[in-house]
Amino acid sequence: MARDDETTIFTKILRNEIPCHRVYEDDHVLAFLDINPIARGHTLVIPREPAVTLDQLSAESAAAIGAVLPRIARAVMAATGAKAFNILQNNGAEAHQAVMHVHFHVIPKHADGSGLGIGWKVEKLGDVADLAKAIADAV
Numbered sequence: 001m002a003r004d005d006e007t008t009i010f011t012k013i014l015r016n017e018i019p020c021h022r023v024y025e026d027d028h029v030l031a032f033l034d035i036n037p038i039a040r041g042h043t044l045v046i047p048r049e050p051a052v053t054l055d056q057l058s059a060e061s062a063a064a065i066g067a068v069l070p071r072i073a074r075a076v077m078a079a080t081g082a083k084a085f086n087i088l089q090n091n092g093a094e095a096h097q098a099v100m101h102v103h104f105h106v107i108p109k110h111a112d113g114s115g116l117g118i119g120w121k122v123e124k125l126g127d128v129a130d131l132a133k134a135i136a137d138a139v
Contacts, residue, residue: 010046010101024072028064031072031106038107039115041080045072045104052100053091065104073106082108086116 012018014030023043024031034042045068047061054062073085088105090097109115 008099008101010099010103011050014046014048014050023075024068026064026068028061029068031068034105039080039082039110041076041082041106041108043072043076043106045069045106047102049102051102053097054089054102055091057102061102065102069104069106076106076108080108080110082110082115084109084115086118088116 009018013020013032020032020035022030022032024045028048029045030048031043031045034044045065047057047065049058049061051057051061057065069087073087076082077085086105086107086109088107089103105116107116
């Protein structure tokens with residue numbers, strides 16, 4: 001399992017070397033408010049396991065995060081009054097990952113427009129039977 005061998009801000013938070021505004025924690029997961037939020041209530045959900053990207057995360061930690069994400073999203077919505085939200089998760093610098101430790105953003109979308117803005121450039125699907133087979137075989 002690849003590990004977050006570099007000390008990141010998240011490993012420092014997990015070791016209680018840096019304070020944070022915790023909203024949830026258990027044996028596998030920690031959730032806390034983002035210090036650079038793009039909306040009121042922007043919350044980060046991280047595994048205690050120090051994997052860099054989602055594909056390197058153990059099944060146990062992935063399941064723990066998957067189980068808690070809906071609960072955190074409901075809590076963020078209830079606390080902020082937002083009616084919509086995004087879950088954002090980036091893997092690798094090329095995909096805009098800034099902290100090299102797996103993390104999920106729960107970002108409420110508020111009536112004032114604050115929250116995540118996304119541009120979605122659609123590409124033609126074309127003939128992808130070989131691609132679908134290659135992905136299925138890799139699973």
